[in-house]
Amino acid sequence: xxxxxxxxxxxxxxxxxxxxxxxxxxxxxxxxxxxxxxxxxxxxxxxxxxxxxxxxxxxxxxxxxxxxxxxxxxxxxxxxxxxxxxxxxxxxxxxxxxxxxxxxxxxxxxxxxxxxxxxxxxxxxxxxxxxxxxxxxxxxxxxxxxxxxxxxxxxxxxxxxxxxxxxxxxxxxxxxxxxxxxxxxxxxxxxxxxxxxxxxxxxxxxxxxxxxxxxxxxxxxxxxxxxxxxxxxxxxxxxxxxxxxxxxxxxxxxxxxxxxxxxxxxxxxxxxxxxxxxxxxxxxxxxxxxxxxxxxxxxxxxxxxxxxxxxxxxxxxxxxxxxxxxxxxxxxxxxxxxxxxxxxxxxxxxxxxxxxxxxxxxx
Numbered sequence: 611x612x613x614x615x616x617x618x619x620x621x622x623x624x625x626x627x628x629x630x631x632x633x634x635x636x637x638x639x640x641x642x643x644x645x646x647x648x649x650x651x652x653x654x655x656x657x658x659x660x661x662x663x664x665x666x667x668x669x670x671x672x673x674x675x676x677x678x679x680x681x682x683x684x685x686x687x688x689x690x691x692x693x694x695x696x697x698x699x700x701x702x703x704x705x706x707x708x709x710x711x712x713x714x715x716x717x718x719x720x721x722x723x724x725x726x727x728x729x730x731x732x733x734x735x736x737x738x739x740x741x742x743x744x745x746x747x748x749x750x751x752x753x754x755x756x757x758x759x760x761x762x763x764x765x766x767x768x769x770x771x772x773x774x775x776x777x778x779x780x781x782x783x784x785x786x787x788x789x790x791x792x793x794x795x796x797x798x799x800x801x802x803x804x805x806x807x808x809x810x811x812x813x814x815x816x817x818x819x820x821x822x823x824x825x826x827x828x829x830x831x832x833x834x835x836x837x838x839x840x841x842x843x844x845x846x847x848x849x850x851x852x853x854x855x856x857x858x859x860x861x862x863x864x865x866x867x868x869x870x871x872x873x874x875x876x877x878x879x880x881x882x883x884x885x886x887x888x889x890x891x892x893x894x895x896x897x898x899x900x901x902x903x904x905x906x907x908x909x910x911x912x913x914x915x916x917x918x919x920x921x922x923x924x925x926x927x928x929x930x931x932x933x934x935x936x937x938x939x940x941x942x943x944x945x946x947x948x949x950x951x952x953x954x955x956x957x958x959x960x961x962x963x964x965x966x967x968x969x970x971x972x973x
Contacts (some may be wrong), residue, residue, distance in 0.1 A: 611645040612967065613703035615694065616672070617653030617714025620787070620896045623877060624709045624732055626667040627789035627960025635968065644704075644971055646670075649697060651690050651714040652677040666877045667790060680852075683713060683744055690717035698725055704971055705730055708752060711745040716752055723755040730967060732786060734759035735766025736895075736916035742822070745895075749916070758970060760963050762787075763919040763952060783962040784954030787899055790877075792957040797878050800886030806879075807872060809847055814840065814938065815884050816848040820893040823911060824854030827861065832931055833911070834861040839935045840891070841868040844942060847883060849875045889941040891934065898926045903955065907941040909934065923952045 612632065614625050625648075635643045650672035664671060676693040678686060690713060698706070698721060706722040707730045708715040715731075722729045734753050738746050753759060753770060761767055762785040771777050803809065816837060824830050837846060849872045850858065864871045875883065881900060884890055889907040890897060898917050901908035902924025909929045920926035929937045954962075 611647055611701060611703045612971075613647045613649055613698070613701065613706045615649050615651065615706060615708050615714055615718035617651040617690070618710070618712045619877070621709040621712065621714065622664065622667060622669060623790045623896065624786045625707075626669050627786045627793070628707065628732065628963050629669060631960040631964035632967065635964070641972070644968065647674075647701060647703065648672045649694070649718075650675045651693070651717070652679060653686065653690070653712060653714045667794075687713045687717045690714055691721050694718055694721045695725070698722060698727060703727055705758075705967065707732060707967070708756075709733060711736070711748045711752070713744075713748065716748040719752045719755040728757040728970070729755055730758035730760065730963075730970075731756040732760045732963065733762055734780070735761045735770045736763075737766075737769045738914045738916040740914050744821070746916070758966060760959075760966070762955075762959070763917070765918065781962070781966050782954065783966070784956060784959035785899060785952070786959040786963065787896060788903055788955045789957045789960045791881065791900055791903055794878060794881070798882040798885045800882050803875075803879050803882040804886065807847070807870070807883075809870065809883070809886075810845045812888055813845040813847045813870075813886075814889045814891060815887040816846050816891040817851065817897060818848075818858070818891075818893050818911065819851035819853045820912065823893050824857055827857050829931075830854070830857045831861040833934075834858060834863050836931055836934045837863065837869065837891070838866045840938050841866045843935075843938065844868075844888060845870065846891075847872065847887075849873065849880060849883075889938060891938065898924070901925050902949075902952065905949065907944065909937050909941060919952045923950050925949065 616622055616625055633643055652675050678689040705728050706718055708718045709732045719729050731752050740746055759780045760783045767780055770780055845868045847870045885904050887906055890901050891909050893911050895917055898908055898910055898920040902920045908926040910926055
């Protein structure tokens with residue numbers, strides 16, 4: 611039995627094509643499918659941030675929802691570990707597949723490793739080299755614990771080799787998040803989203819949730835000031851992530867008449883909104899990848915990125931808060947030219963991952 615551990619929105623988007631490919635082995639000319647079990651940790655407990663993705667992405671309903679909810683990093687990770695240990699002991703999976711870099715990912719890898727259950731990490735080898743980011747800590751530790759490491763871009767192989775990971779365990783498969791985007795491309799109806807939420811014809815999408823941007827009220831207030839300056843240039847549409855909602859609204863985020871705050875959107879509606887935007891302001895990792903494929907200018911308010919291929923092959927650009935307004939001004943007048951799509955971002959990462967997993971379990 612294969613156990614997929616999912617906890618946050620990006621996990622669901624990455625897992626969907628892997629689960630589908632593993633369920634489709636016979637059609638691919640293989641033997642019987644391996645049993646799969648989907649474990650939702652409940653790390654994201656807002657319905658719009660989790661359960662809606664199971665419906666939209668065609669994922670099976672989770673076999674179990676641990677319902678851990680929010681909390682400090684230590685409290686949340688510990689709660690997930692306790693619940694997963696019980697689950698793994700009772701069900702004895704042959705392989706645990708984890709996704710990305712959230713607390714659910716490191717918790718599952720730790721529990722599985724101590725129970726001597728092999729771990730596969732989807733999206734291994736990404737590095738920001740910024741150890742102040744909780745996600746960077748999670749990435750590094752999970753990769754050291756994993757038996758199979760699936761990477762989305764070539765530079766990740768070098769990062770893992772430099773850290774002493776046996777490259778024989780590393781597999782360059784492409785990006786399953788892009789599988790999901792490409793398979794739903796006809797569903798991203800910008801006009802329908804614009805009508806449903808009363809969006810203007812020309813708008814910028816903004817998403818901000820990283821601790822470095824939203825935890826400190828002074829930093830958040832500075833960002834809000836710059837977002838207001840951007841709103842003088844073009845309307846801003848911002849689905850407000852649960853993390854940072856309070857500090858951003860207290861800083862007056864919605865005081866500008868051309869800033870529209872929305873509740874978190876489902877996957878299809880969010881990507882449809884991004885697809886129709888003239889630019890995106892974000893600190894999200896996944897959005898950097900999605901805008902790369904959609905051809906939408908992306909301004910990432912961070913000093914670094916674990917996804918540099920979105921800069922070399924995509925539309926992404928790192929900006930400081932101080933340089934954000936000027937960068938938006940430039941993006942609004944620039945024309946996005948032809949871009950080289952990152953290698954293997956072709957919608958077939960799920961089947962590649964499935965083949966490696968099946969070979970491992972069959973062997």
